[in-house]
Amino acid sequence: MFWRSTIGKKMVMSVTGLIMVGFVLVHMLGNLQIFEGAARINAYSHFLHFTINELLWLLRIILLVSVILHIVAAIQLTRIDRAARPVGYERKEPQAATIASRSMRWGGLALALFIVFHLLHLTTGTIHPVPFVPGDVYANMVGGFQMWWVTLIYVLAMIALGLHIFHGAWSSIRTLGVNRPKARPTRRPIAAAVAVAVWAGFTLVPVAIFFGWVR
Amino acid sequence: MNLTLHVWRQAGPSTEGAFATYEARDISGDMSFLEMMDVVNEGLIERGEQPVAFDHDCREGICGSCGMMINGVAHGPMKATATCQLFMRHFHDGDAIHVEPWRARAFPVIKDLVVDRSALDRVIAAGGFITAPTGGARDANNILIAKTNADDAMDAAACIGCGACVAACPNGSASLFTGAKITHLGQLPQGQSERDRRVLQMVAQMDEEGFGGCTWHGECQEACPKNISLDVIARMNHDFLVASWTGAGDKRD
Numbered sequence: 448m449f450w451r452s453t454i455g456k457k458m459v460m461s462v463t464g465l466i467m468v469g470f471v472l473v474h475m476l477g478n479l480q481i482f483e484g485a486a487r488i489n490a491y492s493h494f495l496h497f498t499i500n501e502l503l504w505l506l507r508i509i510l511l512v513s514v515i516l517h518i519v520a521a522i523q524l525t526r527i528d529r530a531a532r533p534v535g536y537e538r539k540e541p542q543a544a545t546i547a548s549r550s551m552r553w554g555g556l557a558l559a560l561f562i563v564f565h566l567l568h569l570t571t572g573t574i575h576p577v578p579f580v581p582g583d584v585y586a587n588m589v590g591g592f593q594m595w596w597v598t599l600i601y602v603l604a605m606i607a608l609g610l611h612i613f614h615g616a617w618s619s620i621r622t623l624g625v626n627r628p629k630a631r632p633t634r635r636p637i638a639a640a641v642a643v644a645v646w647a648g649f650t651l652v653p654v655a656i657f658f659g660w661v662r
Numbered sequence: 663m664n665l666t667l668h669v670w671r672q673a674g675p676s677t678e679g680a681f682a683t684y685e686a687r688d689i690s691g692d693m694s695f696l697e698m699m700d701v702v703n704e705g706l707i708e709r710g711e712q713p714v715a716f717d718h719d720c721r722e723g724i725c726g727s728c729g730m731m732i733n734g735v736a737h738g739p740m741k742a743t744a745t746c747q748l749f750m751r752h753f754h755d756g757d758a759i760h761v762e763p764w765r766a767r768a769f770p771v772i773k774d775l776v777v778d779r780s781a782l783d784r785v786i787a788a789g790g791f792i793t794a795p796t797g798g799a800r801d802a803n804n805i806l807i808a809k810t811n812a813d814d815a816m817d818a819a820a821c822i823g824c825g826a827c828v829a830a831c832p833n834g835s836a837s838l839f840t841g842a843k844i845t846h847l848g849q850l851p852q853g854q855s856e857r858d859r860r861v862l863q864m865v866a867q868m869d870e871e872g873f874g875g876c877t878w879h880g881e882c883q884e885a886c887p888k889n890i891s892l893d894v895i896a897r898m899n900h901d902f903l904v905a906s907w908t909g910a911g912d913k914r915d
Contacts, residue, residue: 449906452865453835453875454899524875531767531834531874537668537681538760540734543880544832551877618878621892624900628814628893633880 453527454622456520461619463513463520468616468641470510471608475648481661485585492584518559525552543633547614554607561604568597592656601653609646616641663689663755667702669714670762672771679771681760684714691751695738696721696728698750715774723747723887726822729829730775731762736826736885744824744887764829767872768836779825781871785840786823788867789860792853805851815849818842820888830885833874838882840868841894848901858905865902 449455480488495503541549564574569591572579576597577590592598617638620626655661665686672679686702693701696718703713719727723744730745732738738748753759763771768781807815819842827838844861847853853860876895883892 448862448866451869452902453869454865454902455906457875458899458903524877527869528833528835528874528877531872532765532832533767534765536731536734536762536765538734538762539731541832541879541881542735542830542884545879548877548879549832614878621878621896622876622899624896624898624903626896628891628896632883632892632896 453524456524457622459516460520460524461622463517464615464619466509466513467517468612468645470506471612471645471649472641475645478652479648481585481588481652482655485583488584488588489582492582496582514562518555521552521555545614547610548618550607550610551614554611557607558604558611561600561607564600565604588652589656589662592653595657598653598657602650605646605649608649609642612645613638613642663691663750663753663757665689665698665753665756666758668758668760669774671714671774672763673712673773675770675772679774689750691749693750694721694746695732695748695750696746715772715776717776718746721746724822726824729764729824729826731760731764731829733760736764736830737824737887741884742887742889744822747887764825766825766828766834768834769825769828777825779823781873782823782825782836782839784871785836785864785867786843788863789843789847790856790863792847792856794852807851811849815846818846818849818890818894821846821886821890822888824887826885826887827882827890828873830881831874831876832879832881833877835876835882836868836871836873837876837895837898838886838890838892840864841896841898842890844898844901845894848897857901858908861898861901862905865898 450459477488477491480491547554567573568575569587572581572587575587575591576594577586579587579590592601613635617635620638621632652661667684667686668681669684670679671682684702684706686698687705689698689701696716699714699716706713716730717727719725721728723746726744728745729737732745732748737743737745739752740748761775763769763775764777764779766777769777769779771777821839821842823839825839828834828836831837844864847860848857878892878895880892883890
């Protein structure tokens with residue numbers, strides 16, 4: 448009953464999306480430790496992989512389940528939404544939809560592809576221009592962003608992520624029906640702040656490395 | 663003023679449609695959009711052609727019958743205005759105007775600009791009845807209703823069921839409509855015992871009719887001739903979540 452309805456599926460997308468926003472915020476803050484030097488960020492990596500290894504795997508499983516549910520619901524809802532208008536308009540002028548809201552589907556697909564690329568790049572080291580040393584996060588990151596096209600992929604992906612969060616974080620809360628009625632229901636200062644923080648925090652690292660500010 | 667209209671013509675539900683171009687001559691700015699269409703239709707009748715079919719009834723913005731996509735915007739360029747209350751003074755001499763019917767799987771075209779909006783009626787009917795005491799009328803103000811609840815219920819009850827929200831939504835979703843009905847009924851003390859069942863049944867019917875889901879573009883709110891807020895969708899979702907959790911859906915009558 449719940450999963451069958453469009454609202455139920457959307458609520459699953461909301462909860463899983465918010466879990467991912469939480470992960471992304473922690474991930475972004477973790478990355479910023481690169482500015483405190485190799486010892487600091489490598490110690491953080493050691494802490495994650497050895498000190499709280501079991502917790503890390505629990506979080507990874509929660510994250511993986513979230514990603515799968517988010518994508519399955521997105522695909523099913525997209526099919527329902529497309530089917531709801533078999534004949535389109537010759538002329539249609541959007542009145543309120545933002546770039547963020549209109550790019551959720553293609554942006555989401557781009558982010559899914561980026562996540563695969565990112566895992567192959569900096570988690571497994573499969574795609575890597577310099578020798579990949581497990582545990583030496585600092586060297587891997589510095590080595591990983593020397594190529595202009597790798598840095599560009601990250602910069603573009605983080606724009607997509609920022610837009611996805613700008614619409615997703617706000618609409619998730621509304622989908623779950625937990626917000627209070629407002630005079631201007633499309634205003635979203637908190638979602639905007641989170642989106643900008645995630646975009647800026649993530650973009651800073653590859654850009655700083657590429658231009659040699661961190662070496 | 664003189665205008666060029668590109669109007670969707672379709673003889674019947676199962677026939678192919680196409681755009682036809684008509685000249686609207688000597689249109690006064692004080693005419694409503696529908697009156698302008700009447701002038702065009704009189705010209706078509708004089709020439710022995712079929713007039714353009716469009717839905718209309720009260721022509722004072724309260725019945726919800728009229729509605730068309732005018733230059734890609736549901737009910738045309740004026741906010742919080744039904745097509746019948748849209749005046750030609752908002753257009754300019756020489757303008758080309760695209761006129762299309764509402765497009766949604768749940769709204770099949772009957773003829774030209776007329777679509778079948780029965781799906782919305784079935785969503786309301788799915789809400790069912792409420793338990794209410796019969797017998798003599800009770801005193802006014804016997805049932806106390808907080809001012810804010812009364813206001814919210816009345817704001818939602820302003821929905822005229824025109825279908826512009828569905829037409830404007832990129833997903834063809836009827837969430838604003840269904841949300842307005844859920845909010846309107848759910849804010850009042852009468853029918854609280856049916857509140858959970860009502861939201862589940864209306865949402866199930868909404869999905870069954872083939873409407874899409876909400877992705878919070880906000881297009882419906884902009885199109886609504888009654889200025890109904892997106893908040894009604896959040897309220898519907900809230901009621902849906904509560905009803906789903908409490909298992910009220912099992913208690914179907």
